[in-house]
Amino acid sequence: xxxxxxxLKFGGTSVKSIGRIEHVACIVAExxxxxxxxxxxxxxxxTTDYLIKLARSCSSTPEKRELDLLLSTGEQVSIALLAIRxxxxxxxxxxxxxxxxxxxxxxxxxxxxxxxxxxxxxERQLEENDxxxxxxxQGVTESGDITTLGRGGSDTTAVALAAAVNAVGCDIYTxxxxxxxxxxxxxxxxxxxxxxxxxxxxxxARLGAKVLHPRAVxxxxxxxxxxxxxxxxxxxxxGTLIVGGEMEIFRAISSVAIDKDQAAVAIMDVPDQPGIAxxxxxxxxxxxxxxxxxxxxxxxxxxxxxxxxTVSEDALDDTVKVLxxxxxxxxxxxxxxxxxxxKVSLIGAGLVEQPDIxxxxxxxxxxxxxxxxxxSTSEMxxxxxxxxxxxxxxxxxxxxxxxxxxxxxxxxxxxA
Amino acid sequence: xxxxxxxLKFGGTSVKSIGRIEHVACIVAExxxxxxxxxxxxxxxxTTDYLIKLARSCSSTPEKRELDLLLSTGEQVSIALLAIRxxxxxxxxxxxxxxxxxxxxxxxxxxxxxxxxxxxxxERQLEENDxxxxxxxQGVTESGDITTLGRGGSDTTAVALAAAVNAVGCDIYTxxxxxxxxxxxxxxxxxxxxxxxxxxxxxxARLGAKVLHPRAVxxxxxxxxxxxxxxxxxxxxxGTLIVGGEMEIFRAISSVAIDKDQAAVAIMDVPDQPGIAxxxxxxxxxxxxxxxxxxxxxxxxxxxxxxxxTVSEDALDDTVKVLxxxxxxxxxxxxxxxxxxxKVSLIGAGLVEQPDIxxxxxxxxxxxxxxxxxxSTSEMxxxxxxxxxxxxxxxxxxxxxxxxxxxxxxxxxxxA
Numbered sequence: 001x002x003x004x005x006x007x008l009k010f011g012g013t014s015v016k017s018i019g020r021i022e023h024v025a026c027i028v029a030e031x032x033x034x035x036x037x038x039x040x041x042x043x044x045x046x047t048t049d050y051l052i053k054l055a056r057s058c059s060s061t062p063e064k065r066e067l068d069l070l071l072s073t074g075e076q077v078s079i080a081l082l083a084i085r086x087x088x089x090x091x092x093x094x095x096x097x098x099x100x101x102x103x104x105x106x107x108x109x110x111x112x113x114x115x116x117x118x119x120x121x122x123e124r125q126l127e128e129n130d131x132x133x134x135x136x137x138q139g140v141t142e143s144g145d146i147t148t149l150g151r152g153g154s155d156t157t158a159v160a161l162a163a164a165v166n167a168v169g170c171d172i173y174t175x176x177x178x179x180x181x182x183x184x185x186x187x188x189x190x191x192x193x194x195x196x197x198x199x200x201x202x203x204x205a206r207l208g209a210k211v212l213h214p215r216a217v218x219x220x221x222x223x224x225x226x227x228x229x230x231x232x233x234x235x236x237x238x239g240t241l242i243v244g245g246e247m248e249i250f251r252a253i254s255s256v257a258i259d260k261d262q263a264a265v266a267i268m269d270v271p272d273q274p275g276i277a278x279x280x281x282x283x284x285x286x287x288x289x290x291x292x293x294x295x296x297x298x299x300x301x302x303x304x305x306x307x308x309x310t311v312s313e314d315a316l317d318d319t320v321k322v323l324x325x326x327x328x329x330x331x332x333x334x335x336x337x338x339x340x341x342x343k344v345s346l347i348g349a350g351l352v353e354q355p356d357i358x359x360x361x362x363x364x365x366x367x368x369x370x371x372x373x374x375x376s377t378s379e380m381x382x383x384x385x386x387x388x389x390x391x392x393x394x395x396x397x398x399x400x401x402x403x404x405x406x407x408x409x410x411x412x413x414x415x416a
Numbered sequence: 417x418x419x420x421x422x423x424l425k426f427g428g429t430s431v432k433s434i435g436r437i438e439h440v441a442c443i444v445a446e447x448x449x450x451x452x453x454x455x456x457x458x459x460x461x462x463t464t465d466y467l468i469k470l471a472r473s474c475s476s477t478p479e480k481r482e483l484d485l486l487l488s489t490g491e492q493v494s495i496a497l498l499a500i501r502x503x504x505x506x507x508x509x510x511x512x513x514x515x516x517x518x519x520x521x522x523x524x525x526x527x528x529x530x531x532x533x534x535x536x537x538x539e540r541q542l543e544e545n546d547x548x549x550x551x552x553x554q555g556v557t558e559s560g561d562i563t564t565l566g567r568g569g570s571d572t573t574a575v576a577l578a579a580a581v582n583a584v585g586c587d588i589y590t591x592x593x594x595x596x597x598x599x600x601x602x603x604x605x606x607x608x609x610x611x612x613x614x615x616x617x618x619x620x621a622r623l624g625a626k627v628l629h630p631r632a633v634x635x636x637x638x639x640x641x642x643x644x645x646x647x648x649x650x651x652x653x654x655g656t657l658i659v660g661g662e663m664e665i666f667r668a669i670s671s672v673a674i675d676k677d678q679a680a681v682a683i684m685d686v687p688d689q690p691g692i693a694x695x696x697x698x699x700x701x702x703x704x705x706x707x708x709x710x711x712x713x714x715x716x717x718x719x720x721x722x723x724x725x726t727v728s729e730d731a732l733d734d735t736v737k738v739l740x741x742x743x744x745x746x747x748x749x750x751x752x753x754x755x756x757x758x759k760v761s762l763i764g765a766g767l768v769e770q771p772d773i774x775x776x777x778x779x780x781x782x783x784x785x786x787x788x789x790x791x792s793t794s795e796m797x798x799x800x801x802x803x804x805x806x807x808x809x810x811x812x813x814x815x816x817x818x819x820x821x822x823x824x825x826x827x828x829x830x831x832a
Contacts, residue, residue: 018473051493057434058497059504066503069511070496073489077467080486081474087482088475095485100560144516 005126006035007170009136009158014173014232015078016045025085027173027235032091032130038165040136040158041082043074064109068138068148072098075135075154083133093131098147099140101125101132103157107141111150114139114157117164126165134161152213159216163223170225171239172212173232178240179204179211181404182256187396189405193254195241200254200349203381207345208259217242251407252350253357256399258391262292262341263316264373266308267323269333276330277307283322289315293343293376293383308374310341310385341373342391345383346398357402358382364401370394421542422451423586425552425574430589430648431494432461441501443589443651448507448546454581456552456574457498459490480525484554484564488514491551491570499549509547514563515556517541517548519573523557527566530555530573533580542581550577568629575632579639586641587655588628589648594656595620595627597820598672603812605821609670611657616670616765617643619797623761624675633658668766669773669818674811676804678708678757679732680789682724683739685749692746693723699738705731709759709792709799724790726757726801757789758807761799762814773818774798780817786810 008031010024024041031037042048051070055062062070079095086093102118125132136154139147149156155172162170179201180190198221205214212229220227221244230239270276281291294309311319316339323335351357361382365372370393374385386394399405424447426440440457447453458464467486471478478486495511502509518534541548552570555563565572571588578586595617596606614637621630628645636643637660646655686692697707710725727735732755739751767773777798781788786809790801802810815821 018470021474054434054493054497055500058437058501061504062500063503066496066499066511069513070493070500073492073496076489076492077470077486080482080489081470083482084471084478084486085474087479088477095482097485 003036005038005165005167006031007038007040007158007162007165007167008173009040009154009170010042010173010232011154011175012042012045012047013175015041015082018081020232021078021081021085024173024232025082025089027232028082028086028131029089029091030235035168036126037131038126038161038167039082039131039133040154040161041075041078041133042136042154043071044078047074047077065145068109069146071148072135072138072146075137079133079135086131086133091131092129093133094125094129095133095135096125097135098138098157099144101134101161103139103160105139105141105147105149107143107145107147109145109147112139112141112147114149114160117160119164122161122165152215155213155216156219159219159223159225159227162225163219167225169228170220171228171230172216173230173235175232177231177234177237178229179209179242179255181254181407182395182399183209183258186258186392187256187399187405190399191405191407193240193407194238195243196254197349198242198244199380200347201242203345203347203378204255204257207257207347207381207383208261208343209255209257212242251348252354253346253348253402253404254407255347256395256402256404257345257347258395259343259345260388260391261312262310262343262385262388263313263319264308264310264338264341264385265316265319265323266306266336266338267327267330267332267334268306268336270305270307271331272305276305279330280307280309280323280326283326284311284319287318287322289319289322293374293385295374295376310343310374313339338373340388341385342388343383343385344391344394344398345381346402347381349380351380351382360401361398364397365394368393368397370397419452421454421581421583422447423454423456423574423578423581423583424589425456425570425586426458426589426648427570427591428458428461428463429591431457431498434497436648437494437497437501440589440648441498441505443648444498444502444547445505445507446651451584452542453547454542454577454583455498455547455549456570456577457491457494457549458552458570459487460494463490463493481561484525485562487564488551488554488562491553495549495551502547502549507547508545509549510541510545511549511551512541513551514554514573515560517550517577519555519576521555521557521563521565523559523561523563525561525563528555528557528563530565530576533576535580538577538581568631571629571632572635575635575639575641575643578641579635583641585644586636587644587646589646589651591648593647593650593653594645595625595658595671597670597823598811598815599625599674602674602808603815603821606815607821607823609656609823610654611659612670613765614658614660615796616763617658619761619763619794620671620673623673623763623797623799624677624759625671625673628658667764667823668770669762669764669820670823671763672811672815672818672820673761673763674807675759675761676807677728677730678726678759678801678804679729679735680724680726680754680757680801681732681735681739682722682752682754683743683746683748683750684722684752686721686723687747688721692721695746696723696725696739696742699742700727700735703734703738705735705738709790709801711790711792726759726790729755754789756804757801758804759799759801760807760810760814761797762818763797765796767796767798776817777814780813781810784809784813786813
């Protein structure tokens with residue numbers, strides 16, 4: 001194979017109708033003039049939700065192996081239709097299911113991780129065809145069972161294929177222009193970011209920004225896959241490029257993220273003994289409840305701790321149940337909950353080196369009478385828990401205070 | 417495996433909604449009390465037609481490999497939902513696509529024939545599960561491409577699986593009570609036939625009765641699979657049993673079939689030379705036109721033949737084109753067509769031995785002023801071409817003349 005390979009990925013809204021599939025076929029055809037192309041597609045529009053609804057009307061707890069077999073049909077329809085369309089345009093295209101392309105996963109249903117991609121199959125298919133249309137979100141176990149990859153699955157498929165064939169780039173087509181300094185639906189003058197590091201995007205995704213799924217970004221970082229997020233309906237725009245480069249910091253602050261799915265839980269008056277936090281998170285993990293932000297404070301005068309943490313809102317009831325059972329054995333006295341929380345985060349690769357940034361963030365919120373309930377920091381982000389009804393206002397104020405609408409855009413690198 | 421195995425097949429109308437899938441699950445559960453069960457299902461309701469429509473909106477001539485990949489999703493949805501439902505009822509069920517169950521076919525898309533079924537896979541799956549839910553109509557090539565089996569595909573899948581596991585029987589569930597002496601929508605007092613031979617059913621299917629597809633019946637005869645046609649909505653009824661036994665004749669006449677998709681073509685004044693019929697059928701076969709009934713008559717006084725044959729109505733235009741091109745080289749003078757024909761056939765295993773039967777049929781039509789355009793006979797059937805508008809009347813008269821509404825029913829054998 002002498003030609004370079006490029007991977008393109010189109011989400012459900014990009015292929016939700018025959019008209020859109022035709023549009024996608026045009027983008028693919030254009031790209032195929034220069035590269036061998038692997039196109040990864042999701043299920044058309046709301047197909048996956050519809051299939052889940054069908055399964056739930058057959059059983060309130062659909063067996064997971066069967067659910068995967070059912071859901072995988074969504075992508076199978078998309079790939080067949082796109083390949084039919086490309087053929088009609090005279091392009092040597094071939095559709096491949098996850099199993100056919102050799103995406104092997106763990107034998108865990110509805111949330112499998114990719115174990116291996118058989119390069120031989122891919123390389124042979126790329127020799128015989130100009131475009132491979134691959135079903136996102138799905139794989140197959142060694143024993144031939146169909147699996148799905150869970151949330152962010154199609155992005156992960158695209159990045160994994162790009163890594164396997166050493167593609168020149170992986171373009172994630174979506175219905176927005178790229179990645180912004182904050183949610184442009186909330187802040188009208190949010191800036192489009194032309195270039196970001198994997199680390200920044202990872203923090204943004206983890207902190208609730210609906211950009212790429214962290215799994216896909218992790219994989220891209222691991223295999224050094226050049227990612228680009230761009231708009232299906234403005235294919236001439238270059239969108240946002242995501243590349244390595246935590247070492248060269250692009251800018252101190254890149255964005256503000258909001259996550260409204262947060263509930264805070266506090267356990268008060270816990271004796272100051274080792275292992276308490278461990279016991280709590282262990283008990284919650286057994287019920288499959290993930291703890292997000294966790295803050296432990298110590299009151300030396302009283303030999304008592306209080307532990308506060310956040311969980312996603314729909315896990316709150318189960319969390320309280322676990323803690324009420326645990327309370328006596330911990331020697332704790334009170335469990336308090338605050339269900340209506342939100343997390344507002346400032347993200348930037350250079351954040352850790354500028355101590356005036358946290359001060360500015362807290363002051364901005366304080367001057368505007370927004371109470372900060374919890375604070376958590378890491379190398380690349382600074383998060384505050386505020387009451388949910390104040391979250392949008394908080395994000396706007398922070399975006400403005402750091403003048404993110406004026407973020408100077410490093411000129412995008414040449415499109416791969 | 418100590419338990420005997422039974423194969424059940426449900427068509428598209430039997431699984432067209434969640435309610436019907438629940439009903440099918442009940443029938444399967446009942447059967448699973450006594451047998452290991454293999455259930456073969458078609459796509460839900462009109463799914464296949466819908467998918468074909470989608471493909472056609474992407475291309476007027478959808479690539480066949482891609483079309484098969486697309487269509488196979490229809491059955492995949494059905495099997496997953498039925499398996500989910502069965503699981504919910506506490507039954508150890510597992511869905512399997514054509515590829516997963518090891519149904520290997522020729523590498524011919526949209527109309528593949530089954531080459532092999534891997535017994536090891538089937539036997540292992542039957543040991544681990546009580547019910548296997550298998551996608552009808554589909555298979556896989558040695559290289560892993562998905563194929564479909566064409567018309568009658570799901571019946572064929574069911575019979576092939578029954579043959580592979582040496583099942584005690586194969587029950588084809590449909591939306592009618594079984595096989596009748598003629599179309600019960602046309603003749604109100606048509607009798608339900610309790611027992612038929614493979615040969616009789618084959619003739620009925622070939623002659624236009626919409627019962628089982630001839631492919632499935634051929635396969636059942638070849639592997640001696642005990643077939644039963646029964647009503648999904650009256651699962652307690654025993655329907656029609658189809659077994660071997662051309663030797664023991666059940667009855668002289670079993671049914672009247674009508675095929676309205678017939679057009680007659682006559683080539684007049686062909687010189688009486690060898691090879692003319694061969695030339696014509698060969699030229700038509702090259703255009704993929706199948707000739708149905710063919711009659712050659714000779715006029716010794718004129719040294720001229722005329723050849724008359726029927727084709728399906730939608731092949732008429734192409735047929736005429738081929739003949740007009742061929743006319744000169746044949747030395748023929750005139751090509752005549754009669755587009756509005758129908759074939760009315762009398763079917764019975766004992767027909768050949770009773771010469772009064774043809775006489776009675778022709779007389780009945782003659783006395784009622786129905787003109788017979790062509791006649792064709794074989795060991796088990798007697799067909800007349802009449803004008804299409806007289807077909808229903810002809811069928812009714814023949815059904816009455818042979819008193820088929822009084823057909824004495826041999827008592828059905830014990831349900832397997």
